[in-house]
Amino acid sequence: MKIAAFRLFNVKRFANRGVAVEGIGDGVNVLCAANEFGKSTSFEALHALFFQPHSSTAADVRSLRPYSGGNPRVEADIETEAGRYRVAKQFYGGRSAQVTDLATGRLIAQADEAEIFIEGLVRGGTAGPAGLLWVRQGVTGIERRSKSEEDSEKQVRASLLESVQGEVEAVTGGRRMAEIMAAAEEELGRLVTPTGRPKAGERYAAAVEERARLEVEERRLEGEVTALRQALDARAVATKRLAELDRAEDRQERRQAVETAQAALEAAKSKAAVLRAAETDLTLTRERRDAADKKLATFRAALRKAETLRSQLAEAAHRRAEALARRDEAAATVTQARAESEAAEAGEQEARALLARLDAALRSREAAERLAELEQRLAAADTARGGIEEGEAAIAPLRLSDKSVAELESVEIEIAKLRAVAQAGRPSLTVAYEPGAPAVMLDGKALTDGEPLSYDGQAQLSIPGIGIATLRAGRTTGDGDGLHRVEERRRVLLASLGVEDLAAARGRQMEVQRRESDLRELKARLSALAPDGLAKLREDVVARRAVAGDALELKEDPAQVRAAHEAAEARRLAARQALREAEPMQGGAGDAVVAAETALAALQAERAQAEAVLGPEETRAEQENRFAGELAELDAKLAEQQAVVAGLRESAVDLASAEATLRRVRSVADAAEKEAGSLRERMAGLNAEIRARSDDAVEENWRETVEALAAANSRVAAYEKEVAVLQKLRAALETARSRARDAYLKPVMTELRPLLGLLFDDVSITFDEKTLLPHKILRNGQEEEVERLSGGMREQLSVLTRLAFARLLAKDGRPAPVILDDALVYSDDDRIEKMFDALHRQSLDQQIIVFSCRQRAFQKLGGHVLQVTDWHPG
Amino acid sequence: MTFRFVHSSDLHLGKRFGRFSGDLPGALREARHAAIGRLAEHAREHGASTVLLAGDTFDTETPAPQVRRQALAEMSHHTDIRFVILPGNHDSLQTTQLWTTLRAEAPQNVSLAVEPHAMELAPGVLLFPAPCTTRRAGRDLTEWMDGAPSADGTLRIGLAHGAVRSFSEEGDGLEVIAPDRARRAGLSYLALGDWHGGVEIDPRTRYSGTPEQDRFKHGRPGEALLVSLEGPDALPEVTALPTGRFAWRTLTLELLDRDDAVAGLEALLPETRQRRQSLLRIAATGRARLADRTALSDAIDHARPDFAYLDFDDRGLATECEAGDLDRIDRAGALREAADALLAESEDAARSAEERAIAGAALARLYAYAQAVNP
Known part of the structure; x- marks a missing residue:
């Protein structure tokens, strides 16, 4: 934004009058006039236009009214990237705010919308410094100030410093931020340690401890209550059970059951004894009957056996005779075969000896023939070798x-x-x-x-x-x-x-070739005669000579000898075969004789046994009849006794179940008595336990603790929330501060450094880490407190800081005019000139409006000189 | 003939009130004990000779001996009044200990209605009690009354403890008493206990409520019922008698954005002298601006010592935050940035309600700090 012109009417001493400053341009603009001209009035009016709502009746607005009353009106023509506008406000009567587009003359915003428009101009968002940078004599121009403040040099100096601080604080929150942070930290510090744990000895930790204590206590009491209730329940159950057990009719019933079962058992026992006796008699009779039956059966079997044996014995005797005859026949055959075999064996041996001798003679003759041939070959080979040696000697x-x-x-x-x-x-x-x-x-x-x-x-x-x-x-x-x-x-x-x-x-060569051919022939003959060499051949001859020995005389014809041997061998084999066939026949015949004898003996023994049973032949029929009679008698007796036992069994009672019944009813009665006894003991124990606990009122204690625990839980939750809130606040503050530092403070320092260099040699400023306010000045290597600087230096610092901010805003695409109202009161002329240089350097891309009453000093500033004209709103 | 009696229930003698601290639990316990005397006074004053206590006379099945003994001592002091005590779910018959001891210690004028048998209260007046056999019986204990015989012209009065439909303090619905039991059993009046606020189920069936409040749930002060029966068929004449010493109340402070929260609070609070006997829970709802919120919180803190107990629940109160409020933190700069960030976070639907609440509270705290430090 740039300011092109401003006008005011009915402001302060301009009652019913107006003044205008037109044609404010880029760069340095100077409005230099004596104090009574109303320079400060213009300044304040301009400030109110941009920073006071048109509906305001704040002190700053009140102070604009002329002593005679009236409605102050201020307007300014501004230029922004979007266009050129006229912003006008009237305070008090007919209060209004208007924004007009100068290009079209159209009213584009009124009242609150106009305020929003203006706010958009001067505030590029809450994070940055205002879009208007004011430096005023001793103050930022924003705060209210008293007359005495203005008069006091000390105050002025302090304010001057604050004017730098004001801008920095606008960005960083400055000391307020630090104080709020400290307050939050202090409160947080009373609750938690730096690591976020409840701080020992403080309320939060105490609440947590209390909760932990109550939790333990609650669990303990709950356990006790549970135990108490269990004891109560157990006692109720026991009481009920005991009442049941002690009921008179039940007792009577149990006793009767025992008696009945006892009587039933006795009856069953006597019946069982009678049955047992009858059963014994029956068993005895059955045994006797079976014996008689067996005796008769044995006798009859023996009779049948004797009959069978008679025919078998005759047969066996006949077989024995036959076997004996066959045995004798076989013995004769074997003797004969053996004689023949021995004769054949002897013949064969003789023939074989003769054959052996004949073979030896044949082998001897063959060896002699072979030796002669070898000797012949050796002689020929020696001759050939001699020829070769001679030929080789002649050829060389x-x-x-x-x-x-x-x-x-x-x-x-x-x-x-x-x-x-x-x-x-x-x-x-x-x-x-x-x-x-x-x-x-x-x-x-x-x-x-x-x-x-x-x-x-x-x-x-x-x-x-x-x-x-x-x-x-x-x-x-x-x-x-x-x-x-x-x-x-x-x-x-x-x-x-x-x-x-x-x-x-050539003839000699031909001769050599012929001779060589002859030699090759000789060599071939030698190798044919002695393929393994001459030495080997010679060895063979020597060896053969040793083997040959004397030749045997051959008288017999070898063919005849061989045929004779073969015939002898055939005879021997036949004889052997015959003997082998005969011998088993002899063995078999012997075995048959033994078997026949054995069979006969066995049959004879059986006959003797049967006859022993049967006795003499004549008494046998009578004996059989007697045995049959005995059996019939015993059969009748057995049938009779079986009927008796069956009858007894039918009427018998199961003794074991009678005994079981008795055992059961007795155990029922016993268990009831025993249970009643143990229940009484148990109830005594439970009574004591219950009395102790209920006298301690554990249930009331428990309920009390449960409620207290719930309260403790919500108390801890409240502290937790408190901690979370404070931590959240702290985090938000830290984030905002560090963002401000990163976004503005460092860039401003960067901008400030060349400006400082322009005015002072070797000066740098350090900013306090906490408040981010100018803290120390480093000049010629010496650190100085900002508070100790001279007034001139401070005001220069103040102006330079604004210029640095302005540069930053301009770089940000939000150029803002810097307005200086007698900002250089304490600076000497030399410094002022340097400041002027700084201003001009800055004004290349910056609108700077300077109000001053130091006409002489500011003549050197140069720049565009502004004129004041009378003005009356149209 | 007219039979007149006082119907009460749920004295919960011995209740400890562990959620409170300081002297308050003792005072509340004492107030419960004193209810016995107040019931007797009322009976005497209105010509009734019987006080029917419909269950939960004691808070537990095993009260401390002094609770039991002092209660009986107080009752025995009023020799002209007959107290009939019915076992409720808190002091059921299940454990027998309490009732065995009471039977041994009860003075002449205290009757224990521990059996489901008719008891004669006066000539021609029969009481049909339905004692709680266990903490949760799982059945309607009043059923036996239907078939219980009585001579013609007898006044039949039922006495029971438990839930009717949804009127239950802690039951789960299994042991619901038939709501028309009085009609079915031909009762002139059915005196019920369990529900701590007095309720009329039908002209012959009522919960008396507790004579001394013990929770915020019911917005009614403690009272007992004076019941007059002119005859078996006449409708009972019932009068509520005030018996409460402490008043437990939940007050809703509904705020709109521009309301003066502190003025609203002042209008809501009882007059100063009553506060000592008041347990108050103030539930703020609606919207309030940062400044109002801070002021309201301060006002509550200021008023708190007047009360036996004062709880402030602002979970239902949304913070209304305007640019002007934020300006009072700072017009620009890092402080304003922090405030804006917290405000955005407190309105960020993507965050959990808890996170939003914490961000909102942090903003309120920042506001408070900003007002405290020099501008």
Whole structure:
């Protein structure tokens, strides 16, 4: 926001008058006028416009009214990013607040809405400093002040300091914050330790302790009450049970039950005795009857047995005779077979001995034959070895080096080549003879017709009939040396090989090859004769010679001998087979004889036994009849006794159940007596316990404690809430303060530092950590209390701080005008000039409005000089 | 002929009141004991010779000996008045100890209605008691009255303790007394106990309520009933007699945003002399501004010593906070930031009610501190 103009009417001494300051621009604006002009009036009116609601009748507003009364009116034209507006307020009569858009002339807000608009201008939110930064002579311009305050230099100085503080406190909460924080801390400290635990010895801890005590007490009492109730219940149960047990008719009933059961048991016992006697008799009779039955059965069985045995004995005797005959026959057969077997055995042994001798003779003859052959092979092998040795000895001197022969061959070729070349370069002579012409001789050699003949250097041609013509070649051939050298080499090679020429060398090579072939043949023969070497062959011969020994004479024919042995063997096997067949037959026959004898003996013994039972033959029928009669008699007696016992059993009573019944009814009666006794004892104990507890009124105590515990719980909860509230408050305050510090104080310090540098050398300010107020000044390395600074310095500090805030706001996108009302009363002119520099430096992007009555001093300030004109609201 | 008696119940003699501290529990206990004398005085004054106590005469089944003995001593002092004591659920027959002892110690003019048998109160007047056999009988103990015989023209009076429909102090509904028992059993009057506030179920069936209040639940002062029966068929004539010494009351202070909370409180409080005998719970509801809240809290603290007991419950009271209130903390700066943050938190629906309440209380505290320190 920037202020473009302001006007006021009916304010203070301008009763029924108005003044206007128009054309306030960017940068430094100066309204310099003498005191009586009403400079402060303008200042206060402007302040009221921005900070006092139009409906207010506060002292600040009251003080605006002229002595004669009237309704003060103030208006200002402002510029913001959004546009240009006129803000106008009238206080008291016809009170109003209006905002008009200067571009359109349209009224855009009235009354409370206009107030909200204004508030939006001067407050960029609660967290920051006001959007208008006022520095006034000695005060912030916001607080009320007394005349005496204004007059007192001391007060002025204090106020000046506060004017810095005012801005800082506006942001940080300052001392109020610190005091509130301290109050909250103190209250919290009375409740909890710094770690948040109830503080010992204080109310909260006492409440917690009380609660813990009550909890323990409540549990204890509850336990006692439970015990009491249990005892009461137990006694009620016991009482009821005892009454039941002691009822007379029940007792009578129990006694009668016992008596009845006793009588029933006696009756059952006597019946049981009669039955037992009858049963004994019955058993006896049954035993006798069974014995008679058995005796008769035995006798009859013996009769039948005797009959059977008679025929069996005859049969057995017959079998025995047969077995004896077979045994004798078998013995004879065996004796015969054994004799034959022994004879065959002897024959076979003889034949085998003869065969063995024949085999030995054959083997001896074969060995001798083999030895002769080996000796022959050894002789041939020795001969072959001798041939090889001789051949190898003969071949050695004939062998020529293949390399030398190859060189000789190439040398021969070279010579031929060189000779041909030499021949080609020589002069030659050819004669074409006329028919019948005599032959021309060259160096004694006749020339053939048309055949060239060459010569070296000089030759003599004798032409018959003519004479001798001497031919001279102009030059000799240069290659004669090469040829000589090669020929010399051939000569050396031939000498070293010991041959006359290449053909001889080749012949020698052929001879060597032939001989080598002969040697290979000999070697092959030797290895065929002695494949494992000559030494081995020789060893074999020696070994064989030792084995061969003397040859046996062979008289018999081996085939006949072998056939005779085979026949003997066959006979022996047959004889053995026959014996093996005969022998078991003999054993079986013996066994059959024993079995037959045994069977016969057994049958004879049985017959003797049966006859012992039966007695003499003639008494047997009579005996049988007697036994049958005895049995019939006993059968009748048994039937009779069985009927008697059945009758008795039917009418018998179960003794065991009669006894059980008696036991049961007796135990019922006994248990009732015993239970009654123990119940009486138990009740005595319970009575004592109940009396003790109810005399102590545990139930009342418990109920009291339960209620007290509930109260203690809510008391503790109240303290807990109190602690939570205080902690919450403390946290909120700390958060707000540290946010303010981070958001404003540090940036302001950053802004302030270059401004300070402009005015003072080597000055820095420290701010108190708690109150965040200017605390100490560090000048030339010396710390000074802010309170001890000179008035001039303090007011300069105050202005610079505002400028720092203004810079900060401008950077924040919320430019705010800085209004200085005689802010530099105590500063000397030198300092004032420096301040002016600071202001101008600042005013590059900042509107600064300076009110001053020090016209002379402020002439040097420069800037835009404002003029006051008369004004009357339209 | 006219038969006249006093109907009372729930004396809860010996009750300790452990939730209070100081002299108050003793005074309250003493007031309960004194109710015996007041009942006798009323009976005598109104020409009644019988006091029917419909259960819970004693607070527990095993009262301290002095409670029991002093009660009997007080009753025996009023020789011209016959006290009939019925076992209730608090002093049921279950434990027998109390009633065995009472039977041994009871003076001539104290009758124990411990059997469900008719008792003759006067010639032609039969009492049908339904003593509580246990703490929770689980059945309607008055059922036997229906078939109980009596000569023609007899005044039949029932005496029982327990819940009728939902009128129960602590029952669970199993042992509900038939609400029309009086009609069914031909009773001229059924005197009930258990409910601590007097209630008329029908013209012949009533709860007398306790003669001395012991809780905030019922907004009625302690009283007893004087019952006059002209004949078996005539409707009973019932008069309530004041017997309470201490008054227990819950007062609701409803505040609207702009109401003067302190004035509202003053209007609500009883006159100063009565306060000594008053146990008061003030439940504030509605909305109040920060300043009013602080002032109200101070006013309560100021008035508290006047009362036997004064409880202030402001859980139902929402704090109304305006910019002006916050301005009184600070117009701007960190303090205002803190106040705004607390206000936002106290209105933040995303937080639990408890957190909101704590934030609101912290704001109120900040307000109070801000007023205390120099602006």
